[in-house]
Amino acid sequence: MLSTTGSEAYGYPLLIRHLLVNVADQSDAEIVSGDLRFSYRDFVDRVTRLAGLLAARGVRAGDTVAVMDWDSHRYLECYFAIPMMGAILQTVNVRLSPAQIDFTLRQSGAAFLLHHADFTHLCDQLLPGLPQIGGVIVMEGAADEDGYEALIAATSPDFAFADFDENAIATTFHTTGTTGDPKQVFFSHRQLVLHAITLAATLANQPDGQGLRRTNVYMPMTPMFHVHAWGMPYAATMLGVKQVYPGRYDPATLLALKQREDVDFSHCVPTILRMLLDAARGERLAPWTFVIGGAPLPLALAQEAAAAGITTLVGYGMSETGPIITLARSAPEDIAGRCRAGFPALLVQARIDTAHGGELLLRAPWLTQGYATQADSDALWAGGWMHTGDVGAVDPDGALRIVDRLKDIIKTGGEWVSSVDLEDLLVAQPGIAEAAVIGIPDTKWGERPAAFLVASQGAQPPDPDQLCAALEHHVTSGRISRYAIPERLLMVDALPRTSVGKIDKKALRLLLAE
Amino acid sequence: MLSTTGSEAYGYPLLIRHLLVNVADQSDAEIVSGDLRFSYRDFVDRVTRLAGLLAARGVRAGDTVAVMDWDSHRYLECYFAIPMMGAILQTVNVRLSPAQIDFTLRQSGAAFLLHHADFTHLCDQLLPGLPQIGGVIVMEGAADEDGYEALIAATSPDFAFADFDENAIATTFHTTGTTGDPKQVFFSHRQLVLHAITLAATLANQPDGQGLRRTNVYMPMTPMFHVHAWGMPYAATMLGVKQVYPGRYDPATLLALKQREDVDFSHCVPTILRMLLDAARGERLAPWTFVIGGAPLPLALAQEAAAAGITTLVGYGMSETGPIITLARSAPEDIAGRCRAGFPALLVQARIDTAHGGELLLRAPWLTQGYATQADSDALWAGGWMHTGDVGAVDPDGALRIVDRLKDIIKTGGEWVSSVDLEDLLVAQPGIAEAAVIGIPDTKWGERPAAFLVASQGAQPPDPDQLCAALEHHVTSGRISRYAIPERLLMVDALPRTSVGKIDKKALRLLLAE
CATH class of the missing domain: 3.40.50.12780 (ANL, N-terminal domain)
Known part of the structure; x- marks a missing residue:
């Protein structure tokens, strides 16, 4: 040709x-x-x-x-x-x-x-x-x-x-x-x-x-x-x-x-x-x-x-x-x-x-x-x-579906827990405007989740026991594993953010380490 | 950099x-x-x-x-x-x-x-x-x-x-x-x-x-x-x-x-x-x-x-x-x-x-x-x-707008006449299913248009005088020049086509030359 x-x-x-x-x-x-x-x-x-x-x-x-x-x-x-x-x-x-x-x-x-x-x-x-x-x-x-x-x-x-x-x-x-x-x-x-x-x-x-x-x-x-x-x-x-x-x-x-x-x-x-x-x-x-x-x-x-x-x-x-x-x-x-x-x-x-x-x-x-x-x-x-x-x-x-950042996913009790999944469930609770979940080192479980929460404008601060009860409900339904229930719940005024508005989980890890 | x-x-x-x-x-x-x-x-x-x-x-x-x-x-x-x-x-x-x-x-x-x-x-x-x-x-x-x-x-x-x-x-x-x-x-x-x-x-x-x-x-x-x-x-x-x-x-x-x-x-x-x-x-x-x-x-x-x-x-x-x-x-x-x-x-x-x-x-x-x-x-x-x-x-x-093929456009009386325009006006007349216009050599005008027409199924063959009168109307309105009125109107059973269905104007020119 x-x-x-x-x-x-x-x-x-x-x-x-x-x-x-x-x-x-x-x-x-x-x-x-x-x-x-x-x-x-x-x-x-x-x-x-x-x-x-x-x-x-x-x-x-x-x-x-x-x-x-x-x-x-x-x-x-x-x-x-x-x-x-x-x-x-x-x-x-x-x-x-x-x-x-x-x-x-x-x-x-x-x-x-x-x-x-x-x-x-x-x-x-x-x-x-x-x-x-x-x-x-x-x-x-x-x-x-x-x-x-x-x-x-x-x-x-x-x-x-x-x-x-x-x-x-x-x-x-x-x-x-x-x-x-x-x-x-x-x-x-x-x-x-x-x-x-x-x-x-x-x-x-x-x-x-x-x-x-x-x-x-x-x-x-x-x-x-x-x-x-x-x-x-x-x-x-x-x-x-x-x-x-x-x-x-x-x-x-x-x-x-x-x-x-x-x-x-x-x-x-x-x-x-x-x-x-x-x-x-x-x-x-x-x-x-x-x-x-x-x-x-x-x-x-x-x-x-x-x-x-x-x-x-x-x-x-x-x-x-x-x-x-x-x-x-x-x-x-x-x-x-x-x-x-x-x-x-x-x-x-x-x-x-x-x-x-x-x-x-x-x-x-x-x-x-x-x-x-x-x-x-x-x-x-x-x-x-x-x-x-x-x-x-x-x-x-x-x-x-994006499950999580590879470095943010939490390995606890031999299971992978998506920090994003957990944040989604927390924000769905009344009185919570924003949530950020990170893994904290744990000698027994490897890691355990910790959640930082921002209350909704004008809302009562949420009750930690009620929150955990709500999450237990998702454990029962099979949506999350029982290891996903956060070890710690911390109320904060605002979440630290990067220059383009993403939640700065590195700053949260430092905060918790202090 | x-x-x-x-x-x-x-x-x-x-x-x-x-x-x-x-x-x-x-x-x-x-x-x-x-x-x-x-x-x-x-x-x-x-x-x-x-x-x-x-x-x-x-x-x-x-x-x-x-x-x-x-x-x-x-x-x-x-x-x-x-x-x-x-x-x-x-x-x-x-x-x-x-x-x-x-x-x-x-x-x-x-x-x-x-x-x-x-x-x-x-x-x-x-x-x-x-x-x-x-x-x-x-x-x-x-x-x-x-x-x-x-x-x-x-x-x-x-x-x-x-x-x-x-x-x-x-x-x-x-x-x-x-x-x-x-x-x-x-x-x-x-x-x-x-x-x-x-x-x-x-x-x-x-x-x-x-x-x-x-x-x-x-x-x-x-x-x-x-x-x-x-x-x-x-x-x-x-x-x-x-x-x-x-x-x-x-x-x-x-x-x-x-x-x-x-x-x-x-x-x-x-x-x-x-x-x-x-x-x-x-x-x-x-x-x-x-x-x-x-x-x-x-x-x-x-x-x-x-x-x-x-x-x-x-x-x-x-x-x-x-x-x-x-x-x-x-x-x-x-x-x-x-x-x-x-x-x-x-x-x-x-x-x-x-x-x-x-x-x-x-x-x-x-x-x-x-x-x-x-x-x-x-x-x-x-x-x-x-x-x-x-x-x-x-x-x-x-x-x-495509006015015409460069080789099909008709130069008559010092003006350009689009064969496509003229075909469009002819097909709009009652009783005409298809039209094809080509230029024929003319010693006085350079070229003159000739139109091949196919009558609509079951319709009476159109009257050439009525057709020309209809076109004169478009001359009066300024849509076409007076040189665009076809010199010849020929009724045919079908138009010759190329292998992909386009009208074969080369064949029409040969037909007219014979």
Whole structure:
């Protein structure tokens, strides 16, 4: 067989730029950011200006450009312009400690920084120690003539984006693992384009009201510095969806934007959902679909959300996975079914490593190929599969359940007890808002569970004996083993959390050790 | 910045095999073929057996395996098993003449042939002249012990699919152009995977009832030998959609399957739609969505379909494009809006080359990179864009209209007249079922239009004077120029068609020249 290739045939590398090839011609939706509104034609124009501006400031292909901002149209412009010019977007986790932010900027070798005025004080402290950062732009409104808006307006929209290798790194950021320094992960253009298309296909094939389609109105509530805001801005922009960027998260603002702009699709960690429901004080919020991730979604919280008109479904992923791996789906009334991690997205291969504690192993076209250090990268990919550190199980319908973190699962009396299961049962009890369970060393049983509890607002502190009696009931029914009854129950005002709102079990272990 | 890659990191090549990674675990839908029904688990098992069977018969990676069949589960199995084992699937157009089929088998260098028993006589004629075809399997039911079903049942499902370069050719077939020999086109694994995901994302983001989602029931009505049945079987299989394969197309069978299996999504050329409506004799067919392509969809036909409960929308593409390039979408009642080619699919870049007759030029990640001969490939891709040979125009809403074939557009009196426009106006007249317009040489005007007309079943032959008067009305309204009034109107019993049902204008020009 003789096949020939046209000498000028276009091979079409998968570049972030290609997500925008036809959206300005097709979409008449707006991108809303605070009081500003942009058409998709405006947006593409501004992305081109931003690339021209950065190029004029000396940014070249291969340079790392760090961004510190709340969720804004400016951040979205950075999501596109920086990779599209061949530079690398570093999304800096602004909730890390100053020392950790310094660490991440240093490790990424950032050559340029764009930051919101809220971080001016912090950057003034850090920049003298980071001489490789050769330029800074403050992401300021039009009033400031040296700010982002004025500079964009003064730049001509004629930057010519060139093609390059689709395997070039497009984005980088650091994980928020609770052990050791944050680890740097990397995503290529190819990976992000494949993530965007596959996510769009997977979300649009969800049952009605459990996904995102072109006609939805999207507002992120997972910060844009956190795993590409779960990749949703890339998918939503490619589709020309109406988007609403809410700035720094404040429950009242989020609720007001939902009502003003008819937002009906968002995503967040359970803590943000909790805050929103508290702030809504019984207000009806339908229609509003939430993809929930980052931590297990307690059934009680999902039910409370449903009562307020919110449809919840869990999505599973992590910093290393770009992040989308699974999405839950079920019949509308089956709220519990959507508290599971759910079904692998298109192209995602998931395997339970039964020989090693049931760890979930993954393959997908968009997983980070490694970290900054070779030893970490080799451990992540040992055996040709990505190790999640999560324990998974598959239900008869094919849906994945995350049983626990491999390091949080409690081995007691020769049995495995899922800390997540136990937290779910505790939160279902009256008067308990939040629960966190860890294992404490026990000479006889190996480990025993200890539970930290936060009482509901205005509720009486729960009675420990009643709680244990309620759990005994689940022992009788076979739901949990008798070893799962916590050895200790501790009331606390709040649970320690990591910078992205996950419960910090390492801090709890230290607390108990003291 | 230091990024490292895990020494065992999985790079995830885009292979056809990866479309099947999780569908058997997630889908409880069936694949129906005549009276046979298979689960997706059965299907994956059978694909693995087929690869094992072909390997045992000597098929190796890089070999071309030709298939001649009507639309069946067996053809679908070939769509997967042959490329998955690294071989090349040749979908043979069984409607070509024996000489042309011989030409395509010879040019592809097919090393193995699977064919339906309907083609035994033809193959007996051709095979002695094609000694490179080293093995044949007849795609026969279980009764025949040397047939496909018996052989599959006797093969163990343990074939181990290996990874290889995603740019390896997966499929090949020949165009059905009306000029010269059929041209061979080629599609790689990467191209077909990108086509499948992007098609799935684009279809699922269509308005309700104008696309395909996981819960639809799909039946092809464009033959599987014709441009991968528009790529729908790959997308539908990846999503785990219920699929119905109807064998050789027969209107009564298609209608019976629609009702028995609740088919609600199909695709076909306008001629098939015409046949179905005639066979349905007023039966309600809702819900049923048809993507229509291969030829312009006359508004009158779309309206007649709507009256029977069928939602039509045009999709535009060609053999060289894999094929999906655009899909129409509009408000449910806007039937005319969906008679346009519509909106470029995700990642598709379309350009109108105004300097050269308004030819539509394309870039997408799944366009054939060339033909069998270098000169043809270079012409296809001159200037780095794929030349469609179609004249396009973009409406204010961003939707593409195909004005005509570049070679069919008629230049008369210094003006361009679209043969397609004129056909549309003629078919809208009472008593006319089909129309085809060509340009005839004219010493004074350059060209003048001539129209071939087929009268509606049972209708009086139309009066030429009345027809011309009706067209004059469109001249007055400004819809067409006065040069567009045909010089000649010829009634014919039927229009000559190509092997895939397109009107053969080359034959009409010859007819008129005689």
